Amino acid sequence: MNTKLKKFSVKEKNKISFTDNIFYWIWTSVPSKGFPDRTFVILTIFQFSYALFFVSILLTLFNDEIQLWIYNKPEPIAIPMCILFIALLLINMKIYDEKKYKKLASNFRLMPIMEKKKSKNIFFLFSFITILIILTDIILLYSYNSHINNLMQKEYMRFIYTQ
Known part of the structure; x- marks a missing residue:
């Protein structure tokens, strides 16, 4: 029974998360002269594009008065979006570095070919969807x-005609 628990914990320890998978394949896709150690920036842009997607949908769904108010006073949306981008960038910079890549590379080497192929397909699908989102x-x-x-x-024309 102890061996089963031990095997289970080793498997869980080497489990590759969705974001880790994306990071690994981005790193391997970037040429060595293309600063692969900065792939956290690409990952941040991918993540940020989904938050921006939500905000851009909301902006188009609001009525005209709210849209004009937001346009004239964008800080309530722009400042949190900037903070989110910076936070994602700092978090990803801390997590996704060369050390993380080497650990993931060793896990991918141990992975069966079909599972590795599946994870690469997930990466390509995610990248395609993210490009569509952007x-x-x-x-x-x-x-x-x-x-x-x-x-x-229209407001300007209404103003001119009322004068």
């Missing part, structure tokens, strides 16, 4: 900006 962020924020410009133009 493009959607850009489209939604552009749409928000265009809508605000139209609202501002």
Whole structure:
């Protein structure tokens, strides 16, 4: 019974999390002259894009009055988003370094080929979805900006006609 518990704990100790998997494959995808030790930045951008996706959806769903208020006073959204980006960057910088990569590389070497292939496919799928999320962020924020410009133009025209 002790051996079963010991084997279980060793397996749990070597378990690779979703984010660890993404980090490992980013590191292996970046050429050595491309500063692979800075892959935590790419991971941070990936994570931040999902938070930005949520915010950009909210911005487009608000009514015109709230959108104008946010546009004229963006600090309640911009400051927390900046803090989130910096926090993610610092956390990922602390966690994902060369030491972490070497530990993950040794775990991946022990991994069966099919499991390694599955984890690489998960990485590619996640990367593809993240690229779509980033493009959607850009489209939604552009749409928000265009809508605000139209609202501002209408307000300006209304102001001119009432004078």
